[in-house]
Amino acid sequence: MRGLCSAESRLLPLRRLVTLCRAGGFAATLYPPDRRMPRWIDILRVADARASGASYQDIACTLFGEARTRRDWHAPGRSLHSQVRRLVAGARAMAAGGYRDLLRRRERGTSAPDA
Structure with a gap:
């Protein structure tokens, strides 16, 4: 469970990076x-x-x-x-x-x- 807790805080930055690489830009939905x-x-x-x-x-x-x-x-x-x-x-x-x-x-x- 500890790994999951620490991973959760890192998911949003990872999603932002993946979206930036795939789409070539920032997704407004990932920056509330x-x-x-x-x-x-x-x-x-x-x-x-x-x-x-x-x-x-x-x-x-x-x-x-x-x-x-x-x-x-x-x-x-x-x-x-x-x-x-x-x-x-x-x-x-x-x-x-x-x-x-x-x-x-x-x-x-x-x-x-x-x-």
């Missing part, structure tokens, strides 16, 4: 979109915004719209503010080397951790 991609894109946008000097509130306006930011930024519980803080923390973690874990997990076919 990752469900966390929208978050990773937001983290990248936040990293760029912070590097350009944007404030947390500026980031909220860009990502969630000015109307929602005006309405929810100082609301009780400050969930919008917390959401931006988590995205900034994720951007910092990725910049500090977290992107390497993301790449390693993609190679193994597992999901990346939430940043």
